[in-house]
Amino acid sequence: MTTPAIKWWQKAVVYQIYPRSFQDSNQDGIGDLKGIENRLDYVQKLGADVIWLNPVYDSPNKDNGYDISDYEAINPEFGTMADFDDLLAAAHQRGIKIVMDLVVNHSSDQHQWFIESRSSKDNPKRDFYIWRDPVDGHEPNNWSSFFSGSAWKFDEASGQYYLHLFVEGQPDLNWENEALRDEVYQMMNRWVDKGIDGFRMDVVSMLSKPTGLPDAPLPAGNTYANPVSLTANGPHIHEYLQEMREKVLNNGDLMTVGETSGVDIDNARKYADIDGSELNMVFQFEHMGLDDNANPALGKWDNQPVSLVALKENLSKWQTEMEGQSWNSLYWDNHDQPRIVSRFGDDSPAYRVKSAKMLATLLHMMQGTPYIYQGEELGMTNAYNLGWDDFDDVEIINGREFVVNREHLVDDDTMLDYVHYKGRDNARTPMQWSAADNAAFTTATPWIKLNANYPQINVEQALADPDSVFYHYQKLIKLRHDLPLVTTGHYHLLDPEDDQVFAYQRLDDGEALLVIANFTAETVERTYDYPDNADLLLSNYQDDQGSTLRPYEAKIYYYQK
Structure with missing residues (x-):
């Protein structure tokens, strides 16, 4: 059997930029395209191959740019189309590709x-x-x-x-209308002709609505029902994506990733089938829902730690059951998730750096395309200093109104704890460039409050410290680029019931990687089967104590079998 050729996006590492919060060049308190262009050398130094840009299109910002009023105009807050063209050219000059956010489940009501x-x-x-x-x-x-x-x-x-499955200002588009689909494809092709390198497709699994729009199962005591089980993976979604492939996506060597709420393994294989008939890969959310509230009425709002055994089971399922049939995306952070070091790690001063490196090591040695969200490579944390008057996110604001004021499910203080743990604004505070005023993001008042710890956690500090989280990410990216085993190796989980250590192997053609990650602040003893002459490729400690695993210790061994 012939092994399929490795595609460029299978060895790539993606750096996600949330433009409002990355770098302000004109000092109005809002990040912009020129600011991104001015920081491309930083992205290049990290080693990322691709930038995924969150939406930069014209928008009234009812949902921070995901309500688009013109798909072919730049939001003046971010600059002009000429600024975008300059950014694209400057990125390409550095060998960095640009993937655009495609939001076509809905538009703005001002479109x-x-x-x-x-x-x-x-x-x-x-x-x-x-x-x-x-x-x-x-x-x-x-x-x-x-x-x-x-x-x-x-x-x-x-x-x-x-x-409107989202806010009132985001009416859902009717994908059953062929004229609408043709308009979308023509718009996409004009972006492809401009030279972009692909699309991240927002809530793409919801384009095809269920026939007849039936009621959804209604939880006890609720007035309205979450429709995700009905609206995800609808009856015509794969027809639409195959049509999109034929009319747009085959017109360039593009990278495509679909945000697919409600997807399971069987559907993911269809969306990202290795035959290339639809998308290259999908974002799935199962591992991001493992710490949701046991009360369905509260949904995501909780502050309980994830079960490591459940996390191992879930990530391993996607690794093994997608192998050879479709391709994984690998992520911890994004604009819709809190900071991973505060969620699955330990953001205390004692262990923030160690646990951030541990989480990065665990994820980046799996099979798939890794995504790094701005600041993740610094070990940026959740923003505990933000109070109710500081939040901007519609999900947080509406969630408080529903959970606290209307349904009286928890009190205000408890909800604030939940938001500090799971709220999206944790990821949207400005990028922390230095200890200067406003973290050198802007000289104006930032559009959203900064995380109070920016004087201690910032790019300037990270680049000056050879042992920083940044340089650990840089080394992980280099391993992926240099070692084919990271791309092609089979995944094998070790000790699935171990609730303290996550260990797995990558195996291929007589080679092996052993990845060990202690998820606790305790020192534990673990013995794994690897030869004495195995090479320790990377660790978050300066020495190797063999079977003794110190708090949040992570190690990668390479050996010949």
Whole structure:
């Protein structure tokens, strides 16, 4: 059997940039495209191959740019299209590719398509969106928005509701309409012609809605039901993505990754089949839901630590069951997740650096394409100094209103603890460049409050310290680039019931890697089978004490079998 050729994106490492919070070049308190361009040398020094840009399109910012009013214009807060062209050219000059965020499950209610759609029932673009008559004077079904409350908004002028799975200002596009799909493909092709290197596709698993839009199972005591089980992986989603592949994605050597809420292994294999008929890889969320609240009404809002045994089981399932059939994406952090060192690690001064390196080591030696979210390579932490008046995220604001004020599920202090543990604004505080005012992000007032620990945790400090988290990430990236085994090796979990240490092997053609990660602040003893002449490729301690694993110790051994 012929082994498929390794694609460039299988050996690549992606650096995710949230533009509002990366670097402000014009001193208005908001990060921008020129700021990113000015920091490309930093990304190059890290060793990343690709930048994934969160949305930079024109937007009224009801959901920080994920409500797009013009897919082919740059939000003036971020600069101009000429600034984007300069950024793309400067990145390519450094060998760095640019992947754009594609948000086509919904648009902004200020997009011209929706303005026309809303204008009358007989407008040619009426069916670009999902409109329904009231049922018995109420919403067409019981679906909730993912940001709390009903997923339907009544339009007085036409007497119908429109669907918005997210905020009211994000009406869902109707992918059953062929004219709408053609408009989307034409827009995508114009970005491809501009020279971008791929697309990260926002909530792509929700493009195809279930036939008839039926009610979702309603938890006891709730008015509205989370519709993810119905809206994810709908009846025509794979037809749409195969059509997208034919009309757009085959027009360049592009990298594609789909954000696929509600996906399981079987569906992931279809989205990212090795035959290349749809996407290259998907983001799945199972490991990010392992620390959700046991009360379904609270959903993600909790502050309990994850079970290591459950984490091992989940990550290992995706490693073994996707191998040879499709490709994994590997991530801990992103703009929708809290900081991993505060969540699965230990962000205390004693162990922040050690545990950040441990988590990085564990993830980056698995099979798949790793994603590093800005600041993750510094060991940036959750922002415990943010209070209710400081949060900007609609999910946090609406979540508090629903959980505390309406349903009275927990009190305000408990909810704040949950937000400090799981809230999205933990990841959205400005990038910490130095100990200077505002972390050298801006000289103006930042759009969101800085994490108070920026004087201690910042790029300037990290680059000056050869033992920093940054240089550990740099070494992990180099290992992936230099050692084919990281890309091609089979995954084998060791000791699945061990609730303190996560250890696994990567095996291929007589070679082996052994990855050992102590998830605790305790010193433990563990013995693994590897030869005395095994090479210690990387560790987060200066010496090797063999079977003794110190707090959060992580090691990578290489040996011939």
